[in-house]
Amino acid sequence: MKTKILFFLLACVSLNTFAQEEIPVQKYVAHNKGKFFVMWGGNRESYTKSDVNFRGKDYNFTVADMSAHDKPKGYHVDYINPANMTIPQTNLRLGYFFSDHYSVTIGVDHMKYVMTQNQIANVTGNINLPADQPGSYYNGVYNNTPVDMSQNGAIEGGYPKGEAQGFPPAFLMYEHTDGLNYINTEVSRFDDISKWFGLPNIDKVQINLTEGLGAGVLYPKTNTSLLGMERHDDFHVSGFGVSAKAGLNFTFFKHFYLQGELKGGYIDMKDIRTTVSNDDKASQHFMFFQRIVAVGGIFRI
Numbered sequence: 001m002k003t004k005i006l007f008f009l010l011a012c013v014s015l016n017t018f019a020q021e022e023i024p025v026q027k028y029v030a031h032n033k034g035k036f037f038v039m040w041g042g043n044r045e046s047y048t049k050s051d052v053n054f055r056g057k058d059y060n061f062t063v064a065d066m067s068a069h070d071k072p073k074g075y076h077v078d079y080i081n082p083a084n085m086t087i088p089q090t091n092l093r094l095g096y097f098f099s100d101h102y103s104v105t106i107g108v109d110h111m112k113y114v115m116t117q118n119q120i121a122n123v124t125g126n127i128n129l130p131a132d133q134p135g136s137y138y139n140g141v142y143n144n145t146p147v148d149m150s151q152n153g154a155i156e157g158g159y160p161k162g163e164a165q166g167f168p169p170a171f172l173m174y175e176h177t178d179g180l181n182y183i184n185t186e187v188s189r190f191d192d193i194s195k196w197f198g199l200p201n202i203d204k205v206q207i208n209l210t211e212g213l214g215a216g217v218l219y220p221k222t223n224t225s226l227l228g229m230e231r232h233d234d235f236h237v238s239g240f241g242v243s244a245k246a247g248l249n250f251t252f253f254k255h256f257y258l259q260g261e262l263k264g265g266y267i268d269m270k271d272i273r274t275t276v277s278n279d280d281k282a283s284q285h286f287m288f289f290q291r292i293v294a295v296g297g298i299f300r301i
Contacts, residue, residue: 027201027202027203028203028254029192029202029203029206029251029254030192030202031100032097032099032100032101032103032190032298033097033098033099033100034097034300035096035097035298035299035300036094036095036096036097036298036299036300036301037094037095037096037097037103037257037296037297037298037299038093038094038095038296038297039091039092039093039094039095039107039259039294039295039296040090040091040092040093040294040295040296041090041091041259041292041293041294041295042073042088042089042090042091042292042293042294043089043090043091043109043111043290043291043292043293044070044072044089044290044291045070045089045111045112045113045288045289045290045291046069046070046288046289047068047069047070047113047286047287047288047289048286048287048288049065049066049067049068049286050065050066050068050284050285050286051063051064051065051066051284052066052174052282052283052284053282053283053284054172054226054274054280054281054282055280055281055282056274056275056277056279056280056281057277057279057280058127058128058129058130059125059126059127059128059129059227060125060126061123061124061125061126061127061142062123062124062125063121063122063123063147063149063172064121064122064123064124064144065121065122066115066116066119066121066174066284067115067116067119067121068113068114068115068116068175068286069114069116070089070111070112070113070114071089071112071114071175071177072088072089073087073088073089089110089111089112089179090110091107091108091109091110091290091292091294092107092108092110093105093106093107093186093294093296094106094107095107095186095188097190101189101190101191102187102188102189102190103187103188103190104185104186104187104188105185105186105187105188106184106185107183107184107185107186108181108182108183108184109181109182109184109263109290110179110180110181111176111179111180111181111182111288111290112175112176112177112178112179112180113175113176113177113179113180113220114156114157114175114177115149115156115172115173115174115175116149116156117149117150117154117155117156117173118149118150119149119150120146120147120148120149121146121147121149122144122145122146122147123142123144123145123146123147124142124143124144124145125141125142126140126141126142127139127140127142127227129227133227133228133229134165134167134168134169134227134228135168135169135226135227135228135229137167137168137169138168138171138227147171148171149171149172151170151171152165152166152168152169152170152171153165153166153170154170154171154172154173154225155170155173156173156175157173157175157177157223158173158175158223158225158231159225165225165228168228169225169227169228170225170228171227172224172225172226172227173223173224173225174222174223174224174225174226174282175222175223175224176220176221176222176223177221177223178221178223179220179221180218180220180267181218181219181220181221181235182216182217182218182241182243182265182267183216183217183218183219184214184215184216184217184241184243185214185215185216186212186213186214186243186245187212187213187214188210188211188212188245189210189211189212190208190209190210190249191208191209191210192206192207192208193207193208193209194206194207203253203254204252204253205250205251205252206250206251207248207249207250207251208248208249208250208251209246209247209248209249210245210246210247210248210249210259210261211244211245211246211247212244212245213242213243213244214242214243214244214245214265215240215241215242215243216240216241217237217239217240217241218237218238218239218240218241218267218269219235219236219237219238220235220236220238220269220272221233221234221235221236222236222238222272222273222274222282224272224274224275224282226274226275226280229274229275229276229277229280230275230276231274231275231276232273232274232275232276232280234273236271236272236273237271238269238270238271238272238273239267239268239269239270239271239272239285240267240268241265241266241267241268242265242266243263243264243265243266244263244264244265245261245262245263245264246261246262247259247260247261247262247263247292248260251298254298255297255298255299256295256296256297256298257295257296257297257298258293258294258295259292259293259294259295259296260292260293260294261290261291261292261294262289262290262291262292263289263290263292264287264288264289264290265287265288266285266286266287266288267285267286267287267288268285269282269283269284269285270283271283272284
């Protein structure tokens, strides 16, 4: 009888050991479906040259091949100070995994676009402002005419609010610095490539390759000083954009991650507000390229 009981116990232990070997412990990060995540980071941008058309009741001209650049803040506490988070160039994204490999997100790329003031650009069109307006200094017909964008005291960022320009006023100061806001949704794919690096425990460190496509609207706050007229400088839906990205995601201890991305796209803005008059508009389209570094968290509710 004792022999039978001992045999039974040994059999149970053997079966239990076999089951543990055949059914490995499932890692938390092995499946993403049903998880939410949030991401916050900073970016640098580059822009292609673009033709920018300015039009109103008494003028219609195009600045050809306008060059522009971003306005980086550098390493600064404003990136984590809620009161100043729109001062640097930032990216905010909220997302949900609807499968193990695919997520959908909504977010805003807060970019900054500043016309390079120290440039000579060709201008085509006409300006015929009333003689009592300061900008009438520039009245005339332009036919691929070179214009110095730094003339008459023009400076990047424009003059502080309340400070008047001299006479004649600057021809043009133009930027989207609060900012070039690309509000978009993305669909992205994630693939675990930890095995390429021989990582023993992906619940501690996991490496993912990610890529995605996005589309959205542009909601810039455009600061324009045009021919001495009063600027508008307020948020306005101005156009649309499409984008594509690729990056690497490093997830630590299941819930925290660092992500680097390269992101490029096309922006078309046909309805940019430039002055306080509803008659005054601008339009442009260009390509952009972002370099993004962000931190985030991923979790199930």
